[in-house]
Amino acid sequence: DSGVTQTPKHLITATGQRVTLRCSPRSGDLSVYWYQQSLDQGLQFLIQYYNGEERAKGNILERFSAQQFPDLHSELNLSSLELGDSALYFCASSDRTGGVETQYFGPGTRLLVL
Amino acid sequence: AQTVTQSQPEMSVQEAETVTLSCTYDTSESDYYLFWYKQPPSRQMILVIRQEAYKQQNATENRFSVNFQKAAKSFSLKISDSQLGDAAMYFCAYRSAGLRGGGSNYKLTFGKGTLLTVNP
Numbered sequence: 001d002s003g004v005t006q007t008p009k010h011l012i013t014a015t016g017q018r019v020t021l022r023c024s025p026r027s028g029d030l031s032v033y034w035y036q037q038s039l040d041q042g043l044q045f046l047i048q049y050y051n052g053e054e055r056a057k058g059n060i061l062e063r064f065s066a067q068q069f070p071d072l073h074s075e076l077n078l079s080s081l082e083l084g085d086s087a088l089y090f091c092a093s094s095d096r097t098g099g100v101e102t103q104y105f106g107p108g109t110r111l112l113v114l
Numbered sequence: 115a116q117t118v119t120q121s122q123p124e125m126s127v128q129e130a131e132t133v134t135l136s137c138t139y140d141t142s143e144s145d146y147y148l149f150w151y152k153q154p155p156s157r158q159m160i161l162v163i164r165q166e167a168y169k170q171q172n173a174t175e176n177r178f179s180v181n182f183q184k185a186a187k188s189f190s191l192k193i194s195d196s197q198l199g200d201a202a203m204y205f206c207a208y209r210s211a212g213l214r215g216g217g218s219n220y221k222l223t224f225g226k227g228t229l230l231t232v233n234p
Contacts, residue, residue: 002158033221043205043224058221088157094220101209101220105151105159 003027004093004106012112018079021109025072025093031055032074033094033103034066038087049074081113116141116208120225127196128233134181135191135228137206145211148182148189149222154202162204165189167211193230201232 003026013019025032034046036059045058049068060066063081068074078085088110092103117140127133139148150162165173165182172180177197181190193200207222 002160031220035222042226043222045221045223048221056221090159092159092222102149102161102164103220103222104161107156107158110157 002104002106004091004104006089006091006106006109008109009107010110010112012114013081014114015081015083017081017113018077019081019111021076021078021089021091021111023074023076023091023093023106025074025091026095026104029093029095029104030072031094031101032068032072033092034060034074034076035090035092035105036087037090037108038084041087043090046076078111083113086111086113116143116146116210116223118206118208118223118225120204120206120228122228123226124229124231126231126233127193129196129198131196132192132194133196133230135193135204135206135230137189137191137225139187139189139206139208141187141208141210143210147209147211148180149207149209150178150180150189150191151205151207151224152200152202153205153227154199159205163191196232198232198234201230203227203229 005024030051037043046060048056066076088108090108091106094101146167148165152160163175177194206225
């Protein structure tokens with residue numbers, strides 16, 4: 001158990017809908033990263049937050065947005081869903097171990113868009 | 115942009131034997147970190163081992179060790195005394211060293227993965 005929690009574990013929805021994925025980082029971790037894992041694109045970085053502020057963006061679609069709240073949990077919002085958004089979405093939080101920041105992953109949320 | 119290549123989509127090994135998974139990367143940076151993550155059927159991403167580019171000594175974690183060749187931009191993972199529980203997808207990942215402070219963009223760039231099968 002990495003200490004990072006994600007809810008829900010599974011989500012089935014229809015095209016055009018909107019969903020919210022939630023992530024709670026490990027206690028004390030200030031950084032949260034979101035990744036998408038799909039069969040065709042592999043594991044891709046979406047976005048990073050650090051202590052409530054957006055720090056970096058990767059291959060995140062405009063239909064997707066995220067935020068990190070004062071209690072450091074984060075939410076990833078996916079809207080106008082398309083079939084191709086079906087994927088496993090991971091949240092990771094980071095610590096600093098001996099000066100090296102290591103990312104610890106949550107169990108993921110499996111999203112299926114029908 | 116950095117890229118990570120895992121040229122072996124699948125590998126298999128007999129239980130108790132040794133297997134090596136390959137990874138190469140492309141970067142213009144001199145300071146960075148490399149990681150191997152394991153993803154078993156549960157889909158959880160588990161950190162196996164990490165290597166700091168400025169360290170010449172290869173990292174080891176119990177049965178797992180790496181062969182880090184900085185000039186060749188190669189970072190292979192050796193699993194010794196393979197166990198059935200080692201069966202998983204293994205991902206190599208690159209991360210820039212970034213700024214030596216909190217909150218830099220330490221995004222991970224992953225390879226496509228190598229599916230390891232362990233035969234009893």
